[in-house]
Amino acid sequence: MEELEIIIVDRENLEHTLNIPTISGLNLMELCKAADLPVDGTCGGMALCGSCHVLILSNHTLPLMNDEEALMLDQLPLSTNNSRLACQIKLIDETNHLKVKLAPL
Numbered sequence: 001m002e003e004l005e006i007i008i009v010d011r012e013n014l015e016h017t018l019n020i021p022t023i024s025g026l027n028l029m030e031l032c033k034a035a036d037l038p039v040d041g042t043c044g045g046m047a048l049c050g051s052c053h054v055l056i057l058s059n060h061t062l063p064l065m066n067d068e069e070a071l072m073l074d075q076l077p078l079s080t081n082n083s084r085l086a087c088q089i090k091l092i093d094e095t096n097h098l099k100v101k102l103a104p105l
Contacts, residue, residue, distance in 0.1 A: 001093050009057065009101040010037060022093060028054065028086035028100065039102065045087035050076045052086035053103035060098050062089060078104055 001022050008016045008031075018035055020026060029052040032039035040051035047068040053076055056062065062084065065073070069088045073079045083103065089095065 001096060004091055004093070004096045006031060006091065006095065007058075007097070007099040008032060008035070008037060008054075009099070011102050011104065020091065024091065026091050028052070028089040028091060028095075028098075030087075031091060032086055032102075037102065039086060041087060043087075047072050047085050047088055050085065053079070054084055054086045054089075054100040055080065055103055056082045056084055056098075057101055058097060058099035060095060062095070076103075 003019050004022055006018045010016065016035060018031060020031060027045060029039055029041045029045055033041055042051050043049035050072050065088060069085050072085060073083050
């Protein structure tokens with residue numbers, strides 16, 4: 001696969017379909033920032049701030065979250081069972097057609 005398609009629903013419920021090369025090496029937070037979506041990522045992808053909180057809408061099996069991500073999500077008041085931190089989701093072949101929604105602030 002040469003290109004991945006990622007669908008991001010913003011906080012106004014507008015869908016953004018983004019296509020990136022499979023070999024980009026980006027994580028979901030970096031893609032959101034590159035597309036000028038309102039994701040801060042103030043900790044630089046260290047799973048320390050929660051400002052890249054997203055809700056997984058598609059039926060993808062993502063890698064299990066590490067302890068740092070689980071702890072940060074546990075501290076977010078609007079975290080749900082489909083919450084993840086975008087900085088911890090590497091965009092690889094298995095994430096093709098991933099659909100997420102930016103979590104409410």
